[in-house]
Amino acid sequence: MKTKYLHKPLSQTNAKSRSFFKKASTRDLLYIGYGSLVVLLVLLSYLAGAFSWLPHDPDEMNLDLMMADPFVAGHLLGTDFMGRDLFSRLVLGIQAYFIPGLMAIVIALSLGTFLGVLAGYEGGKVDRAATYINNLLDSIPRMVLILLVVALFKPDVYYIMFVVGVTAAPVVALQIKNKIIYLKQKNFIESAIAIGLPKPTIIFKHILWHNCRSILIIQASLCMAEAILIETSLSYLGFGVQEPIPSWGNMVQAGANYLMQGHLWPSTAPALAILFTILGFYLLADGLNKVLEEKQ
Amino acid sequence: MDNSNVKLNVMKARTTKVVLALSKELSMTLALLFGVSVLVYTLLYFSPGDPFSSFSSGETLGTDAAESTGEKSVWVTHYLHWLSSIITGDFGTSIRSGEPVLPAVLQVTLNTLNLMFFAILITLAIALPIGIINALRNASVFSSASTLVAYVMSSLPVFWLGYIAVYISTKYFEYFPLSSSFSDSGGIDWLKFFFPVVVLGLGSGLISEIIRFVRMEVARVMDEEYIRTARAKGASVWLHAYKEALVLPVSEIVASKIPFFLGGAIIVEQIFNWQGVGRMAWQAAQDRDFPVILCITLVAALIVRGGSLLQRVIYILINPRASQENK
Amino acid sequence: MSSNPHLIIKDLHTYFHSPSRQGFVHACNGVSLDIMRGETLGIVGESGSGKSITMLSSMGLLNVGPGVVSGSCEFHSRNGAISLFPDLNSHVQLTHENGQIVQVKKDLQSWQKKTRHIMRDIWSKEIAMIFQNPRQAFNPFQTVGDQIRESIMLHTNITNKKEAKEKAYYWLEKVKIDSPKLRYENYPYGMSGGMCQRAMVAMALASQPSLLIADEPTTGLDATIQSKIVDLLFELKESLQLTLVIISHDISVISRLSDKIAVMYAGNVIEHGKADEILGESFSKRHPYTRSLLGSVPSRSNVTRTGRLPSIRGEVPDAVNTPQGCRFYDRCDAKTPAVEARCSQKNPNFSQVAAEHQCRCWLYTPEAEHA
Numbered sequence: 005m006k007t008k009y010l011h012k013p014l015s016q017t018n019a020k021s022r023s024f025f026k027k028a029s030t031r032d033l034l035y036i037g038y039g040s041l042v043v044l045l046v047l048l049s050y051l052a053g054a055f056s057w058l059p060h061d062p063d064e065m066n067l068d069l070m071m072a073d074p075f076v077a078g079h080l081l082g083t084d085f086m087g088r089d090l091f092s093r094l095v096l097g098i099q100a101y102f103i104p105g106l107m108a109i110v111i112a113l114s115l116g117t118f119l120g121v122l123a124g125y126e127g128g129k130v131d132r133a134a135t136y137i138n139n140l141l142d143s144i145p146r147m148v149l150i151l152l153v154v155a156l157f158k159p160d161v162y163y164i165m166f167v168v169g170v171t172a173a174p175v176v177a178l179q180i181k182n183k184i185i186y187l188k189q190k191n192f193i194e195s196a197i198a199i200g201l202p203k204p205t206i207i208f209k210h211i212l213w214h215n216c217r218s219i220l221i222i223q224a225s226l227c228m229a230e231a232i233l234i235e236t237s238l239s240y241l242g243f244g245v246q247e248p249i250p251s252w253g254n255m256v257q258a259g260a261n262y263l264m265q266g267h268l269w270p271s272t273a274p275a276l277a278i279l280f281t282i283l284g285f286y287l288l289a290d291g292l293n294k295v296l297e298e299k300q
Numbered sequence: 301m302d303n304s305n306v307k308l309n310v311m312k313a314r315t316t317k318v319v320l321a322l323s324k325e326l327s328m329t330l331a332l333l334f335g336v337s338v339l340v341y342t343l344l345y346f347s348p349g350d351p352f353s354s355f356s357s358g359e360t361l362g363t364d365a366a367e368s369t370g371e372k373s374v375w376v377t378h379y380l381h382w383l384s385s386i387i388t389g390d391f392g393t394s395i396r397s398g399e400p401v402l403p404a405v406l407q408v409t410l411n412t413l414n415l416m417f418f419a420i421l422i423t424l425a426i427a428l429p430i431g432i433i434n435a436l437r438n439a440s441v442f443s444s445a446s447t448l449v450a451y452v453m454s455s456l457p458v459f460w461l462g463y464i465a466v467y468i469s470t471k472y473f474e475y476f477p478l479s480s481s482f483s484d485s486g487g488i489d490w491l492k493f494f495f496p497v498v499v500l501g502l503g504s505g506l507i508s509e510i511i512r513f514v515r516m517e518v519a520r521v522m523d524e525e526y527i528r529t530a531r532a533k534g535a536s537v538w539l540h541a542y543k544e545a546l547v548l549p550v551s552e553i554v555a556s557k558i559p560f561f562l563g564g565a566i567i568v569e570q571i572f573n574w575q576g577v578g579r580m581a582w583q584a585a586q587d588r589d590f591p592v593i594l595c596i597t598l599v600a601a602l603i604v605r606g607g608s609l610l611q612r613v614i615y616i617l618i619n620p621r622a623s624q625e626n627k
Numbered sequence: 628m629s630s631n632p633h634l635i636i637k638d639l640h641t642y643f644h645s646p647s648r649q650g651f652v653h654a655c656n657g658v659s660l661d662i663m664r665g666e667t668l669g670i671v672g673e674s675g676s677g678k679s680i681t682m683l684s685s686m687g688l689l690n691v692g693p694g695v696v697s698g699s700c701e702f703h704s705r706n707g708a709i710s711l712f713p714d715l716n717s718h719v720q721l722t723h724e725n726g727q728i729v730q731v732k733k734d735l736q737s738w739q740k741k742t743r744h745i746m747r748d749i750w751s752k753e754i755a756m757i758f759q760n761p762r763q764a765f766n767p768f769q770t771v772g773d774q775i776r777e778s779i780m781l782h783t784n785i786t787n788k789k790e791a792k793e794k795a796y797y798w799l800e801k802v803k804i805d806s807p808k809l810r811y812e813n814y815p816y817g818m819s820g821g822m823c824q825r826a827m828v829a830m831a832l833a834s835q836p837s838l839l840i841a842d843e844p845t846t847g848l849d850a851t852i853q854s855k856i857v858d859l860l861f862e863l864k865e866s867l868q869l870t871l872v873i874i875s876h877d878i879s880v881i882s883r884l885s886d887k888i889a890v891m892y893a894g895n896v897i898e899h900g901k902a903d904e905i906l907g908e909s910f911s912k913r914h915p916y917t918r919s920l921l922g923s924v925p926s927r928s929n930v931t932r933t934g935r936l937p938s939i940r941g942e943v944p945d946a947v948n949t950p951q952g953c954r955f956y957d958r959c960d961a962k963t964p965a966v967e968a969r970c971s972q973k974n975p976n977f978s979q980v981a982a983e984h985q986c987r988c989w990l991y992t993p994e995a996e997h998a
Contacts (some may be wrong), residue, residue: 145559146563
């Protein structure tokens with residue numbers, strides 16, 4: 005049985021101050037909270053890795069203490085199969101995808117916005133051309149294209165993130181285009197033109213900044229999740245960061261043999277890191293979407 | 301006018317429009333494939349080394365050509381030469397094996413398609429019921445819990461999942477699924493087939509998205525006015541709803557996610573040593589065997605667009621309005 | 628015209644959740660309607676008055692929760708009376724405060740299951756309903772004819788597809804559609820609004836119900852088509868001896884078809900009586916709302932009096948936070964000092980103003996009349 009409260013005493017509703025939280029359900033807030041926490045942790049870890057604020061040297065091998073359990077001898081998460089501190093390696097692993105991921109985001113958002121605005125605002129032939137390009141970029145599976153680039157050029161993570169960014173652009177473009185169509189239906193754009201606003205102002209200030217901000221943030225979160233997935237998958241396959249430099253993907257791969265022998269942790273720890281981090285970005289995007297975007 | 305005559309005329313008119321719409325889709329697909337070939341060619345063009353030498357069209361072009369005069373027309377001619385080799389099936393020879401590329405690729409593609417087909421079935425078998433139930437029973441404990449679990453499953457790295465599957469099987473069932481999945485007689489060992497299929501089905505990361513999409517569509521359709529009419533008529537609601545709530549959304553989401561299943565297949569095939577096109581791609585990338593990976597890219601694009609075309613065909617055949625609109 | 632009850636709705640309270648308003652709309656506030664066999668009841672009111680929701684509630688066609696929370700609805704068939712809200716009280720827990728419902732606990736799943744089980748024998752077989760927006764009300768994936776045929780095969784003895792198709796042609800002709808054989812093969816989007824509405828009438832009547840509910844059947848259609856649909860309904864109800872419930876905000880439609888009229892405002896039936904009396908010029912004891920409503924209908928006589936078409940000042944009250952007292956209070960121009968206090972405090976009950984004519988207004992209670 006579900007309880008419904010039908011008449012709330014008027015004093016309880018203080019609309020203005022509670023407008024954000026009123027719309028958001030508990031679940032959405034939890035999602036956003038968890039996601040923001042993850043983002044914060046990733047950022048901090050990136051900085052920690054960049055400045056080497058790590059509890060242990062990630063390369064230091066402690067042969068007496070191989071595959072130790074967590075909390076043994078000052079190793080927060082234990083050690084891997086070479087006695088190296090897992091926690092430090094995990095933190096350092098963020099270096100592998102953070103900046104490249106940001107690059108992918110920048111490319112995806114800028115290219116996507118460009119295509120989306122073209123398709124939505126101009127309409128007609130330009131729309132058809134932009135849609136064609138979108139479909140084109142969607143036609144090749146991302147992993148396949150990346151392998152092609154790796155084979156033709158070199159397995160550089162920045163090349164790869166360039167591809168990730170470009171292939172993530174169609175999704176962004178579609179969202180922006182739909183938003184513009186929605187705004188057109190509401191005569192928003194028509195009125196802006198009618199009162200004489202110049203085109204760049206309409207596009208940049210009114211459409212993008214005021215109306216598409218939330219889309220861009222949400223897509224950025226999704227793009228980062230994608231970047232992490234790709235980077236870890238590729239380094240797992242052997243194409244990204246190489247040993248001994250840690251990446252979550254190559255850590256899983258290196259620990260795989262030991263997993264078969266029953267030592268689950270060295271492989272599972274980075275896998276869980278991937279899981280919880282990607283989950284954070286997904287949930288952040290979902291929660292923000294529900295609160296900021298979805299029309300009831 | 302008697303019955304059959306009237307119906308015949310109406311059907312004739314409608315069929316013509318459908319055929320027209322279908323040909324439009326086909327030409328769009330061809331245009332996109334053409335675009336893919338141009339894109340791939342551009343990548344080849346700008347890559348270091350001499351990627352065109354392995355094609356029997358022979359002409360070495362690469363970045364040196366930029367210096368020669370009449371550059372643009374040379375570029376086009378070269379592209380057309382290359383394209384004609386491609387179309388006739390000549391993708392050159394593999395750097396690694398020296399064998400012609402296309403036959404080898406096509407042979408393993410079948411295995412991957414097999415894998416993908418069943419993996420998609422598994423993903424749907426999980427995602428569809430959850431999506432439908434969540435749509436029909438709004439905001440229950442089950443829906444929140446299932447959504448969260450689906451998210452977690454979709455964030456799991458598939459490569460780790462594969463290892464865990466092997467580990468569990470080896471430890472608890474004393475069954476090691478990693479040896480070749482092809483028995484000597486040339487058929488498929490179904491038990492060994494089971495693992496990569498399940499791992500890809502669960503680990504492709506698409507379960508939560510499909511749940512969300514199906515739920516949204518089913519909920520939307522159930523609120524449509526014609527469903528209310530069906531109910532008021534005492535008719536079976538599902539009979540009226542299934543086209544728009546089930547067939548169309550599922551075909552749409554599956555077609556759009558084929559690229560992701562292919563990507564996942566690369567990893568799964570590597571783990572389980574499944575002789576599919578994903579594994580071949582990985583091997584080729586490692587060896588820098590670009591004729592192979594190039595061919596695979598185009599074949600992959602063909603599969604993706606093929607799936608998309610199939611979905612458009614379904615849409616046009618089911619939705620009577622699709623062929624009548626002027627897009 | 629017999630005085631056998633056909634569909635009796637008593638004290639219906641329906642709520643639904645409005646996400647945009649972030650609250651619950653009290654769509655039906657104790658609605659009671661007596662629909663007699665062979666009679667035509669016209670329900671008239673503004674948008675949001677609850678007229679459609681009332682009939683949708685009784686038909687078990689509400690999608691949004693919580694829906695019906697209290698009241699009764701009885702359908703009197705040839706075999707006896709069937710309650711359409713079986714065991715409502717066992718599915719709902721209400722908490723009252725100051726005479727108002729403040730909390731509802733309802734087991735939607737099992738309630739829907741139960742009502743749908745009962746309604747299965749009633750939907751279309753006994754009570755048929757046609758809706759506004761006929762083109763949206765038909766399944767866009769099927770031809771109109773096939774949908775009519777479905778109704779025939781579900782509810783009549785005809786099980787042969789070919790026979791049912793012939794019967795569908797018959798009904799299409801009966802609703803005055805030209806070239807019925809051609810129109811059978813049409814999809815809903817390919818038909819005009821008026822033609823689609825006729826087809827919907829055909830589909831509703833093909834199952835041979837005894838009661839037809841028409842929810843805004845003319846809204847959205849061209850004026851000329853509107854009158855044709857009204858004429859069609861009039862003819863059909865006479866020839867088939869239907870009980871008809873017609874819901875509309877258009878007085879002219881109501882007046883042409885109704886024997887009795889119920890006027891609804893903000894979730895209440897505020898007047899209920901014979902059509903002739905309510906619409907007639909001479910009748911004096913009308914609800915202020917009805918009077919204003921009739922006075923604002925675009926007609927020569929209404930304009931010539933003051934030179935302008937009068938409109939009712941003010942706005943419909945907030946549906947989520949309903950005011951205390953009479954819901955028409957803010958907009959009423961007929962308040963007298965004798966009743967004003969009461970009007971603002973308490974929502975009036977029905978008072979009898981003539982035989983078979985009731986009015987929900989403090990002006991017509993015995994005390995007020997002697998004041």
